[in-house]
Amino acid sequence: MSFTLPMPTRRTLPDTRRSITHKFSIGGHEGYLTIGLHEDGRPGEIFLKMSKEGSTISGMCQAFCRAYSLALQHGLSVPDACARFKGMRFEPMGATSNPDIPQAQSVVDYIARYLELHFPE
Secondary structure, three states, rough: OOOOOOOOOOOOHHHHHOOEEEEEEEOOOOEEEEEOOOOOOOEEEEEEEOOOOOHHHHHHHHHHHHHHHHHHHHOOOHHHHHHHHHHOHHHHHHEEEEEEEEEEEEHHHHHHHHHHOHHHH
16 A cells, blocks of 8 residues: 655745845844745845855855755644744854844744744744
């Protein structure tokens, strides 16, 4: 007896979409978070610009954002995604420029907490 699991459907964003860009710093490291939005205002993709292009941290940020975006487009909810990434601890960490998130344990922790604050489902 074999089972065929249904393939999750990917909900892509339109070619022209709304987005928000948020400037932040964590422990003195500056970054820009851009969140692409579906027509209903829910996040469908994220982009993160930190550090010098071509650097290891820049590459890891791009890889993380692609995976996060694909997960959102395949149905992972923002709260579920945030629960998995919130609390991850690695450098850079520390004080942030955001009074709503005064401390972050990592860039990943900061992004999860930012999304959780602005997109509670």
